[in-house]
Amino acid sequence: MPLILSGNVASATAPTTYDVANSCRFNDGDDPYMQKTPGSAGNRDRWTFSCWFKRGTLSSVSGVSQYIFTQSKTSSIYALIGFNTSDQINFDNQNSGDIGQLVTARKLRDCSAWYHLTVIWDSANGTAGDRYQIWINGVRETVFATNTGVDSGEDSMMNRDDTPMSIGAVAWAGTSWSNEFDGYLAECVFIDGLALAPTSFGEFDSDSPAIWKPIDVSGLTFGTNGFYLDFEASDNLGNDANGGTDLTEANLAAVDQATDTPTNNFCVLNPIDNSISNWTFLGEGNLEVQGNTTGGDYVGPSGTIGLTAGKWYWEGKLVTSAGAGSDIIGVTGTLPEDDGHQTGYYVDGYSYVNDGGTVNNASHSASWGATYDDDDIISVALDLTNLSIYFAKNGTWQDSGDPTSGATGTGEAYTVLAPALTKAGAYFPQVSEWSSAGQGTWQFNFGGCPAFAISSAAADGNGYGTFEYAPPSGYLAICTKNLGSDGG
Helix, strand or coil: CCEECCCCCCHHHCCCCCCCCCEEEECHHHCCEEEECCCCCCCCCEEEEEEEEEECCCHHHHCCCEEEEEEEEECCEEEEEEECCCCCEEEEEEECCEEEEEEECCCCCCCCCCEEEEEEEECCCCCHHHCEEEEECCEECCCEEEECCCCCCCCCCCCCCCCCEEECCEEECCCEEECECCEEEEEEEEEECCCCCHHHCEEECCCCCCCEEECCCCCCCCCCCCEEECCCCCCCCCCECCCCCCCEEECCCHHHEECCECCECECCECCCCHHHHHEEEEECCCCEEEECCCCCEECCCEECEEECCCEEEEEEEEEECCCCCCEEEEEECCCCCCCCCCCCCCCCEEEEECCCEEEECCCEEEECCCCCCCCEEEEEEEECCCCEEEEEECCEEHHHCCCCCHHHCCCCCEECCCHHHCCCCCEEEEEEEECCCCCCEEEEECCCCCCCCCCCCECCCCCCCCECCCCCCCCECCECCCCCCCCC
């Protein structure tokens, strides 16, 4: 069966009685956020915030703190929940001086995984250590880099009525948004007036008790300024599913509605792949990547989910070519720590290059399919049942390929090694570039949230994924709900 890498085994792999349908992609380069200004002050002594998140660009890479939920009256009067530049969770209340700050000791840098965050402000609590709390995946954080304490009955700067509440950014002085979150958010809940345990939002799986998974939150009491964002209305992503005042979106569109969720985790490109240092940009929820122009043999980022069996489909759009023979898409069976892994360079790598050549077995190349260029969409069909890989250009399988031909391998680009014979023991989607002049850009679609506009919204045979071209019969989107399927 397919393999999920370490850290990616979370709620999405557990059997669920409750499915999260949608998330929202926040691409920090677009300056996205949502906001609403409460009509009246809420309970500033007691509230709870809960959300699921999957990170994109790390704060330690961008050098900019990223905030998930905030309220700011001025640059010195605010409440912030998000990440500092060391990727630690920072829960900070300031009123022209510290009134309570928690900064986790650990750093959250797994961009393949969905995490659940619960933050509690309960300043009236008689136990001083319980007046503010951070929980990750149902487990309370107890070791902190910063823990200033909260006085009894201290008013939080959250739940004011004179400045916007913001999701995905902070509005310093209530007007100028910055420090945008990068990644995906799901099931964002604010509870005004109650200090709720994480068990109001999730539960440990009965069969796999280390796995934390979502539960239905629609029956909770949300309070005066509370809200519930389920992101199920693509034309109104800020819709409060609880029926309260909607949040107003900025720099978000229907294309940012995703089916990559904590109950169905999709493959994306891996920003902590150490080869990413050779690339200048990774965005759109880790689905867009841009090369650089300094020349040389540039290994590109690989996907976050490895494949060991079955039949799998995904798409890549070449937005801007780095030049003929420089743009490379395919799979790798060599992990980055194993001396690099340019697509198609090693014996367990297979690729389609935009000069019509294909590369494998230590740079051996052969003429094969048509060349491709800007705006062309390349489909990849990986058949690990019959050990074949196929490539299509704009919906046409090259060399008259037939991914459904099984053991015949009609028009296959390669017969691939068995996954067990690769260095990694699995295959990973990958993109690379070979150029000293151009700067190529790719956008990917693994089915959870396309980085490029599509017109057909085709799903796989199990009903998962949203693709420009229909996956061949038996081929599946790379997502956790499909893992364990034989792909046939």
